[in-house]
Amino acid sequence: MATGSMRERVYRSEAVILRRTDFAEADRLLLIATPTGKRWVIAKGARKMKSRLAGHIELFTHAQMMFAVGRNLDIVTQSQIVHAFPVLRTDLTRLGCGYYVAELYDRLAAESEENPLLFQLLVETLQALDGSANPELTLRSFELHLLHILGYRPQLHYCVVCNELLTPAADRYSPTLGGVLCPRDRTADPAALSMNEPTFRLLRYLQAQPVTAAETLRISPATRQEAATLLRASLRLLLERDLKSAGFLDHLLSSQ
Numbered sequence: 001m002a003t004g005s006m007r008e009r010v011y012r013s014e015a016v017i018l019r020r021t022d023f024a025e026a027d028r029l030l031l032i033a034t035p036t037g038k039r040w041v042i043a044k045g046a047r048k049m050k051s052r053l054a055g056h057i058e059l060f061t062h063a064q065m066m067f068a069v070g071r072n073l074d075i076v077t078q079s080q081i082v083h084a085f086p087v088l089r090t091d092l093t094r095l096g097c098g099y100y101v102a103e104l105y106d107r108l109a110a111e112s113e114e115n116p117l118l119f120q121l122l123v124e125t126l127q128a129l130d131g132s133a134n135p136e137l138t139l140r141s142f143e144l145h146l147l148h149i150l151g152y153r154p155q156l157h158y159c160v161v162c163n164e165l166l167t168p169a170a171d172r173y174s175p176t177l178g179g180v181l182c183p184r185d186r187t188a189d190p191a192a193l194s195m196n197e198p199t200f201r202l203l204r205y206l207q208a209q210p211v212t213a214a215e216t217l218r219i220s221p222a223t224r225q226e227a228a229t230l231l232r233a234s235l236r237l238l239l240e241r242d243l244k245s246a247g248f249l250d251h252l253l254s255s256q
Helices: 086-090 092-108 116-131 135-149 197-208 211-216 221-239 244-254
Strands: 010-023 027-034 037-043 062-068 074-083 172-174 179-181
Touching: 010 092, 010 116, 027 116, 074 116, 086 092, 086 116, 092 116, 092 135, 092 221, 092 244, 116 135, 116 211, 135 197, 135 211, 135 221, 197 211, 197 221
Parallel strands: 037 074
Antiparallel strands: 010 027, 010 062, 027 037, 062 074, 172 179
């Protein structure tokens, strides 16, 4: 047993690589997501030509890993790829989406806090991004499900002021109050954002369906943009800043 800890010295876990950076002469530091939270680990010698780990710790890879407990950082001793997501890693737009997903997960997931639902959502989102014809809508689905799992689910079915069942006439979204306002209470938040009916329907659909559901949707550019604006506003309020990857991703999407 590790000194002062009940953990065994060697353990196995699923992991997704969110970030990686060079360390020392031949090592890599990896920020990984696991069912028991995110954390930094070290892959010793991974930058050497003959390293057995090198091809198994690429960015966004979903792997089954073996770790040895270290004094400061746990050490990756083995890694077996579960999903490599080759399309995601070689298509620039999907890669931008991957960076956005990884950064959002990193900013909102607690370190070493067990949350298997959040990890499952991350894996399913990367799978969807790897194969979907609608990677942008997959991001909106990810944002909605992420907010739900973390306890910040936007209210899209009942007015956030009076709790009245919403109808398609609702046209104001309030990030501050946490959801949609009915026509009677549309002025309750002067900073509430305009929302068209197609966007309202899209958000409700994505919130209720798995992330793969975006695959079959045909949505206008205006509705896509408005949905992104509304959810980004909620995330900005929560994070108190914009994500670094958002600007890069917007540039990629606008150039398509």
